[in-house]
Amino acid sequence: MTSTLGRNSRLPTKQDSTDPEQFRILLGTAARVPAVTMALIVTIVVTTLVAAGSDLTGVYAATAGAWLGLHQVTLTIDDTALGVLPLLPTAVLVWLSARSCASAADAMVVHSGYALDGRDAARITAATLAGPLAVTVTALVVLQDASSVLPVSTPDPARSLAWVTGLYLLSSLLGVGSRMWRPLCDRYGVPEWLVDSVRPATRAVLGMFAMGGLLTVVGMLWSWQTVGDLLARGENWIGVLGLLIVSILYLPNVMIGAAAILAGSTVEFGEVRLSLFEATGGDLPALPVLAAIPPGPAPSFWPVALAVPATVGALLGRYVAKRNLEAQARGEYVSGSDGALTVLAAAAEAGLVTALATWAAGGRLGFFGVVGANWWLAGVLVFAWSGLLGLITAQLLLWREGKLAAAEAEAACAPEDASAEPDDSEDSDEDEATGDLGAPKAIEAPPAADTEPDTEPDTDTGAGDPDDTEVVDAEVVEDDEEPEPKPDEKDTGESGIVDVEIDDGDLPKGPRNTSD
Secondary structure, three states, X not given: OOOOOOOOOOOOOOOOXXXXXXXXXXXXXXXXXXXXXXXXXXXXXXXXXXXXXXXXXXXXXXXXXXXXXXXXXXXXXXXXXXXXXXXXXXXXXXXXXXXXXXXXXXXXXXXXXXXXXXHHHHHHHHHHHHHHHHHHHHHHHHHHHHOOOOOEEOOOHHHHHHHHHHHHHHHHHHHHHHXXXXXXXXXXXXXXXXXXXXXXXXXXXHHHHHHHHHHHHHHHHHOHHHHHHHHHOOOOHHHHHHHHHHHHHOHHHHHHHHHHHHHOOOEEEOOEEEOOOOEEOOOOOOOHHHHHOOOOOOOOOHHHHHHHHHHHHHHHHHHHHHHHHHHHHOOOOOOOOHHHHXXXXXXXXXXXXXXXXXXXXOEEEHHHEEXXXXXXXXXXXXXXXXXXXXXXXXXXXXXXXXXHHHHHHHHHHHHHHHHHOOOOHHHHHHHHHHOOOOOOOOOOOOOOOOOOOOOOOOOOOOOOOOOOOOOOOOOOOOOOOOOOOOOOOOOOOOOOOOOOOOXXXXXXXXXXXXXX
């Protein structure tokens, strides 16, 4: 017989090892996005080579280069560095990977029946990185082999792996974090003002990028003739379609640069320098989307566009003040510094995201040199506009609502005080003016001299006792004479029943009935 003493009789809450169902979920997470991406890349590369009338000799090198370029790895083709890569396909790839991580997290929770913990998050993150890193290593090997016959150089392996790791870590953070960031904040006691700063920061960043996109569209419409001339360089419909596709792919880069300009930063594109205060012309690549860049000089009214980041900052402060007022209306405790801390945290997050996006949108482009906006200046300016205007707006709105609430409370208390202390002076004046014409008053009986019961026998033989007082209802009497009381009635109270005391000596004499 085996003893069970000293053993833990409790069942484990979760399995430490991976069961077949969890392995299937993790394998799908590792292979789904890379497989779909490689299939699309191969299709596009083969279609492009066939449409251009080229053979399929360099299809493997082109596929490997497209995979690395999709992950923002700088490519060097014919000794020309291509470091400014389109952000749109990269953003789509990160979004798809984040959705895959979120689906894997949901599947793990459904399978195990327990909440997602750190071990499951680590497994999903590892699976998300495993597939893309394996494809990246393969692409580097292919490019190294193709560099002997094609004018392409092998990228730096460390830089390539760092870019791929960073992008898929970001996607895992977005996907898995969307499922467990709230419980983690509650577990580790993250301040509520810091948690509340995420949404207004996101709104501020999206607002700046949206206004940058609007500025880009306005610039392209203003230079529509230049856009038409650049499209005409495509010569045929395939070339025009290619220029349109490349312009669409680079549209996020231009939008981010325009947002940096609206914040007050400077964009450099070779010899071209552009800001709200200066604009110098120069040579640009023949892309229709770059027609939005004006040739210069800068008009005097351009600094008016600084109202855009100021408005974004004011809207950030308005949103924070609204959330604080709603929390106070629900009865939650909100300190006086929570609003200011939320605004500053949201402004810092918006500035950090803007700086990272501006840095990723630029790079080195051949003989043009460094292309893009001053990323650190763009981040600092977005933080300054959002923090300053947001703080002022939030504090003004909170102060105004506090004053209105105090005025309403004072107005609500005033009628209660007036009703609690009625003014009797008018009533007394009316009584003095009208005299006795008001409603008749009851005649009160004088208080009895002695409330003790009379124990002595009543020897009075009269019909009524003159010492007894009769209480009658009040009646209006026109003359001054008092009404004579009736001899056969005596009031004993409110019931109307009269007690009559009769002495035996007063009864009439007659024959006695002896039948009893």
